[in-house]
Amino acid sequence: MMEHSVIFPDHRKVCALGQGTWKMGKSALREADEIDALRAGIELGMSVVDTAEMYGNEEMVGAAIRGLRDRVFLVTKVLPGNASRTGTKAACERSLNRLKTDYVDLFLLHWGGPHPIEDTVASMIELQQEGKIKAWGVSNMDVPEMERFYAVPGGVSCAANQILYNLAHRGVEYDLLPWCRERHLPVMAYSPADEGRLSRNPVLMEIAQKHEATPVQIALAWILRCPGMIAIPKAGSVTHVQENYRSLSIRLTAEDVDLLDGAFPPPVRKVHLDSW
Template sequence: MRTLELSANEKIPVLGLGTWRMGEEPGSRKAEVAAVRTAIAMGLRLIDTAEMYGEGGAEEVVGQAIAEALRAGDVRREELFVVSKVYPHNASRKGTPAACARSLARLGLDRIDLYLLHWRGEHPLDQTCEAMRRLVDDGRIGRWGVSNFDTGDMDELAAVCGEPLDCAANQVYYSMSERGPEFSLLPWQRERGLPLMAYSPIDQGALAGDAALKKMAERLGVTAAQLALAWVVAQPGVVAIPKAVREAHLRDNLAAAELRLSAEDLAEIDRLHPPPRGKKPLAMI
């Protein structure tokens, strides 16, 4: 699978596994753990979660799946790249390390590879930045970043934390039908070599039913969902983290990451879902 440079010595896959809405129902726990295990067995190495998802339940699902995979010898810890996020109301100087400790316990890990501020909240950015850097220094996280930050937020983050900015990534809603980040945010991040992690890259499944996209996908021998996902990972500097539980969807996603779109394909997609002509508010879910 293609990779994207996260730092001078670290690369991440352009496709990962999202876990939003996992860990919410005890009755679904077994199936969700099995889904993460299957994803790992298929070769997915980037797993995204958050303390918000299921109020820690998703981290527990991920942690159990990783523990089982490690015991079975399916993967080595250093091959996995685990992302989690801190609630904004926890992101103070003292609250951030405490929240991180709870996430580490639920995940059963001694380090989170990338730890994000889930969205802006009540605590000043300089406090969160300071706390994140201390967690890096302590070895409890590998890198830190943000989520749901628009261009103005990134400008403020850079002003407060200094440049070159050691923030490693920004995770936002980005899909073929939500192309707002392309106007100013994505160029801002590309200029600084800061990856954009796209959540809901298939628009929460809505693009799978897009009639015009289906016709185009049929010509290419793929599904509309695969075409939508392939388009996202084709964007320079972008990583996609779609959620998938069913094995068939996991396989489809992996295949989509290998699909190469021609210049003509990309131009047709621009006609179906045009790029933004002006600044739009950043979409969030």
């Protein structure tokens, strides 16, 4: 399924379907299933595993990737309040300890915050030089913020922008996605099924029936058809992971895409960047 792949600026190639972990690790009863789910996804080739210090589940993610670290593209994030010149590095060290690994593949600033971005970027580049992170990037950043990052020393080495993107939240198509595409900057789409809400949409249900699929698989296939885009749905069970994986083999027709555009119109003007 690696035809659906995304290449990072440093030439590392990953499957365009990854695994999100937001809201995972909250229940001791579900934790074993969630670990099994993440491991099943990694075995299928869904190597991008996304977490954050804010999620409070890095220990669980660390347990899930144990013994599989060389097959995982591990992403975590620093909280904006911690992203100072020294705080960024300290946050990275804490994440590495919780994840029980000596490096992360991609370290993101979770959203814009109080510290000068020059300081955050300088720390990110130092962490790279020390081998603690392979690459750094940002999350929840719109075009003006991206322009500011690109303007500071080392800012153009930003390797990804992770944003809320799905059929119900298409505002980024107006200017942010074209901006990222022009610069060959990979985009990570979180909440690609809109927290499950898209599963009840009648148009998605109709298209799903035609493809012998589920509405969520159609929502994922719609994102996966975009070049340079990584979708990171959350799945708390092995069955759910396998369902998500099947979205890689769905080919939406032009008619399908037109129907979806009718139900979820693309933006015709600048829309404020959505986030959870």
